Amino acid sequence: MTPELAAPAVTATTPSNESMNAVRAVASMRWRMAIVLSLLMLVTYFAFVLGIAFDKPALGTLITQGLSVGIVLGAGIILTAFGLTAFYAWWANRVYDPALDEVARGGP
Amino acid sequence: MSPLLATSLGEPNLTSILFFFAFVSVTMGITYWAARKTKTASEFLTAGGNVTAVQNGFALAGDYMSAASFLGIAGLVATSGFDGLIYSVGWLVGWPVVTFLIAEPLRNLGKFTFADVLTARLQQKPVRIAAAFSTLTVISFYLIAQMVGAGNLVRMMFGIPYEAAVGAVGVVMLLYVLFGGMIATTWVQIVKAVLLLSGATLLALMALSKFGFNPLTLFSAAADQYGAEVLAPGKLVSSPVEAVSLGLALMFGTAGLPHILMRFYTVRDARTARTSVVYATGLIGFFYLVTFILGFGASVLVGRDAIKAVDAGGNMAAPLLAEAVGGTPFLGFISAVAFATILAVVAGLTLSGAAALSHDLWTHVIRKGVVGEKEQLTVARVASAALGVVAIVLGLVFKGQNVAFMVGLAFAIAASSNFPVLILSMLWSRFTTKGAVASIVTGAVVSVVLIVLSPTVWVDILKNAAPLVPLKNPGIVALPLSVLMGVVVSLLTSEPEARAKYADVQRRMELGNRA
Numbered sequence: 001m002t003p004e005l006a007a008p009a010v011t012a013t014t015p016s017n018e019s020m021n022a023v024r025a026v027a028s029m030r031w032r033m034a035i036v037l038s039l040l041m042l043v044t045y046f047a048f049v050l051g052i053a054f055d056k057p058a059l060g061t062l063i064t065q066g067l068s069v070g071i072v073l074g075a076g077i078i079l080t081a082f083g084l085t086a087f088y089a090w091w092a093n094r095v096y097d098p099a100l101d102e103v104a105r106g107g108p
Numbered sequence: 109m110s111p112l113l114a115t116s117l118g119e120p121n122l123t124s125i126l127f128f129f130a131f132v133s134v135t136m137g138i139t140y141w142a143a144r145k146t147k148t149a150s151e152f153l154t155a156g157g158n159v160t161a162v163q164n165g166f167a168l169a170g171d172y173m174s175a176a177s178f179l180g181i182a183g184l185v186a187t188s189g190f191d192g193l194i195y196s197v198g199w200l201v202g203w204p205v206v207t208f209l210i211a212e213p214l215r216n217l218g219k220f221t222f223a224d225v226l227t228a229r230l231q232q233k234p235v236r237i238a239a240a241f242s243t244l245t246v247i248s249f250y251l252i253a254q255m256v257g258a259g260n261l262v263r264m265m266f267g268i269p270y271e272a273a274v275g276a277v278g279v280v281m282l283l284y285v286l287f288g289g290m291i292a293t294t295w296v297q298i299v300k301a302v303l304l305l306s307g308a309t310l311l312a313l314m315a316l317s318k319f320g321f322n323p324l325t326l327f328s329a330a331a332d333q334y335g336a337e338v339l340a341p342g343k344l345v346s347s348p349v350e351a352v353s354l355g356l357a358l359m360f361g362t363a364g365l366p367h368i369l370m371r372f373y374t375v376r377d378a379r380t381a382r383t384s385v386v387y388a389t390g391l392i393g394f395f396y397l398v399t400f401i402l403g404f405g406a407s408v409l410v411g412r413d414a415i416k417a418v419d420a421g422g423n424m425a426a427p428l429l430a431e432a433v434g435g436t437p438f439l440g441f442i443s444a445v446a447f448a449t450i451l452a453v454v455a456g457l458t459l460s461g462a463a464a465l466s467h468d469l470w471t472h473v474i475r476k477g478v479v480g481e482k483e484q485l486t487v488a489r490v491a492s493a494a495l496g497v498v499a500i501v502l503g504l505v506f507k508g509q510n511v512a513f514m515v516g517l518a519f520a521i522a523a524s525s526n527f528p529v530l531i532l533s534m535l536w537s538r539f540t541t542k543g544a545v546a547s548i549v550t551g552a553v554v555s556v557v558l559i560v561l562s563p564t565v566w567v568d569i570l571k572n573a574a575p576l577v578p579l580k581n582p583g584i585v586a587l588p589l590s591v592l593m594g595v596v597v598s599l600l601t602s603e604p605e606a607r608a609k610y611a612d613v614q615r616r617m618e619l620g621n622r623a
Contacts, residue, residue: 020611020614020615023614023615023618023619024614026618027614027617027618030618031535033208034208034209035208035209037204037208038204038205038208038209041201041204041205041359042359045197045198045201045355045359046352046355048197049194049198049345049351049352049354049355050348050351050352052194052341052345052351053345053346053347053348053350053351054348056340056341057340059190059340059341060190060336060337060339060340060341062336062339064324065324065328066323066324066325066326066327066328066329066331066339067324067327067339068190068339068340070190070193070339070340070341071190071193071327071339074190074193074194074196074197075193075397075400077197077200077201078196078197078200078393078396078397079393081200081201081203081204081389081393082386082389082390082393084204085203085204085207085385085386085389085390086386086389086390088204088207088208088382089207089382089383089385089386092212092379092382093379093382093383097379100618100619100622101622103619104619104622
């Protein structure tokens with residue numbers, strides 16, 4: 001092994017099992033949320049492109065003068081992408097960070 | 109509306125020159141200020157980690173909103189309507205993925221490059237070499253597309269020769285990077301993002317003012333003029349497999365772009381990284397919606413024939429619209445903004461390449477992790493200078509070539525080479541060094557080979573009759589293969605050291621500087 005410059009603040013002691021389990025519990029909460037939201041984005045986006053691939057006329061249907069279903073969906077996905085990101089940050093700031101603070105304080 | 113209008117596009121005009129010099133003077137002032145603050149490698153490569161969430165949000169947006177997306181998407185919308193929106197949506201959906209899966213663990217585990225995350229557990233030398241190889245491949249393709257685009261656009265907008273344009277872009281951006289490092293580059297991105305967003309918004313408002321500020325009135329005017337199909341999907345997405353393949357590359361490619369990943373090291377902690385991507389996603393999403401309006405505005409107010417007469421690809425739609433609604437001064441302003449955009453993107457790319465060369469290859473492979481602060485900084489500067497020269501040479505070599513596919517290729521490699529190893533190393537304790545190298549190399553090699561054999565290169569550029577691989581984008585093959593290789597090779601090899609370190613890495617990845 002070579003000396004590692006890149007590692008900031010490596011914990012000198014091996015973390016105890018108990019504190020490690022607490023970290024893991026909070027971490028898996030975040031990863032679950034992250035993966036669910038990623039899948040939501042993936043499904044929404046692929047539904048849109050596959051909709052285009054399979055049924056172009058449907059997306060070209062006019063809802064009103066100058067506005068097609070496709071434009072509403074496309075703009076909707078742009079807003080959804082932002083909405084999901086904003087929701088995640090709100091959730092992480094409000095739920096995940098405090099939980100981590102707790103674990104970090106409670107740990108040895 | 110006039111079907112063909114006289115344009116002063118392509119003739120140097122006073123306002124464009126004034127705006128351009130104003131931009132260069134301001135950014136050179138910033139560079140001078142930044143140069144005095146840049147004394148360590150960490151300040152040079154990551155602005156010392158002192159960038160705020162709002163600043164980084166604008167800088168990320170600045171890195172991502174290239175002249176190609178501004179001019180290209182507006183042009184695509186102007187010439188084919190709805191299809192431009194499909195591109196915009198695709199370019200945006202990668203950002204939530206970056207936010208959810210990458211930004212925070214990356215910030216907590218790394219220092220300068222994404223290889224830091226991998227080598228927190230895996231062996232330095234092989235992983236650093238593989239990661240630097242894929243980083244430099246992605247950067248090169250991205251740089252070629254940007255430099256060739258820069259040469260063409262600047263020639264079209266200002267009327268100066270291609271070679272001079274490429275040289276000017278290369279030299280000015282190198283001054284930012286070489287002297288001001290990441291501090292200057294970040295501020296150049298911020299200035300450029302603000303200019304581009306406000307310029308595009310102003311242009312959209314001026315265009316919309318002719319339609320009672322109602323986009324729907326504009327869209328129906330376009331439908332009246334060119335038929336209802338401008339509001340419906342055209343020929344851009346045809347086969348479902350192709351659509352999914354491109355979608356995968358766009359969705360996971362953003363999360364593997366070295367110059368985007370590097371931005372998360374410029375902020376203090378994971379929370380700031382997370383917040384900054386929310387700003388970036390909002391800004392980029394807004395920008396794409398505005399571009400959509402610009403495209404329709406240009407098709408109605410300038411006319412498709414007039415746009416295609418100037419440039420068959422439609423790239424001059426936005427500048428022509430600026431001239432139609434705001435006269436020569438506004439054309440000058442928008443042209444200068446487009447030039448500033450190119451400069452900033454190229455600077456960001458160069459800096460991330462320099463990080464791979466100096467931090468991954470020099471510090472960790474050649475010097476085995478033992479280098480002084482001064483040497484790191486010097487090497488990073490030399491690497492930047494070398495990459496700047498390479499960028500100019502690539503721009504000259506690829507003159508007149510069709511390089512539009514190269515950005516797609518860069519995304520495909522980023523998605524299939526960098527993204528899988530990042531996720532595997534974060535989430536899988538059995539992941540090994542050999543697995544990581546296999547995954548990176550597979551992703552990069554498969555992407556490049558497939559794209560060379562695809563219709564885009566094999567038929568359109570190499571002039572063969574039929575493609576050897578029917579796919580235009582390699583994402584659907586390269587990404588799963590890369591994951592598969594990473595998993596299979598890891599299962600076949602065993603690395604107890606990497607496994608033993610997992611608990612500690614997990615702790616650091618989640619707790620960050622609380623640990």
